[in-house]
Amino acid sequence: MIFSRLSSSVGNDQIMVRGNVIKRVATTRYLGFLIDENLSWKNHSNAIAEKLSRGLGVMRRIKNLVPKKILKMIYFSIFCPYISYGCSIWASNFVTRFKRVQKTSE
DSSP states (O other): OOOOSSSSOOOOOOEEETTEEEOOOSEEEETTEEEETTOOOHHHHHHHHHHHHHHHHHHHHHTTTSOHHHHHHHHHHHHHHHHHTTHHHHTTTHHHHHHHHHHHHO
């Protein structure tokens, strides 16, 4: 992966280490983050929104079956870790992506 702040792709230069060509990828996972070559966090935000959407579906199905105290415990165990881990790095982009999850919850 070659990082660039430009929205267009960087040239097709090959990177070689000890005679081996390194395969170029557009997105990679590092320390739990999905990082793309434009540093846009779009893929990471979408992945988090998808995981939260699944958790929201579970909570919606059980909301009439369990007390609110248990729902709060589920929220803090499912949602908070995804939102809080590294949010100071990627959250500036998350608000626009999170609208999809908010619409699902209504």
